Amino acid sequence: MAAEVPVPPQYIPQPVTDFRGFPDGPRGFKVGVTKKGVLGQKRRLEEYEEQVEKEQEEQAMAGEVQPFGPRKKVKHNTHGLAKVSGRSWKQAGERAGTLRNPKLSTSWDEKMRIKAEKASFLEQKRESQAAWKAKKGMLKSQREEVLRKKEENRKKSEVTVRVSSATAKKMQKSKKARKALRTGE
Structure with a gap:
């Protein structure tokens, strides 16, 4: 003799329906349509x-x-019957969508406040980057100006010798002398 499963006190008996004698009628509206298509x-x-x-x-x-x-397919009441676990007193569980925590979502005002904070932060970031680039550009132009003046002063202080065209032609033949040749300004 098999031992019976104890029934808990919260068990509510469900209406029992025998589906073995149900006639098989038309299956629904989709005629000639399968899961794979028409x-x-x-x-x-x-x-x-x-x-x-x-x-x-x-x-x-x-x-x-x-x-x-x-005809529409008849939907029969099968609640509480043929549970996989075999425990007919188990209540149907809630769907995952109904278990949402309201504390996880934020209100519209909160979202707008966060959005405004983000926009102001990005604006400050852009301004600071622009100021940094301007400072860098100014330093670069100062450096270039110093180098240009240095080059001008070096050219002014050079000792130069005027050379005739015949001597210049002779100087063109050697590489070292060619480097020393420059046209006058």
């Missing part, structure tokens, strides 16, 4: 149309009035 088989559609016509004739002969359009 079936392109005319034969199946024709067979289905013939089946629907036969059912309508049988209902007309029996005196039943069929509403226009395909």
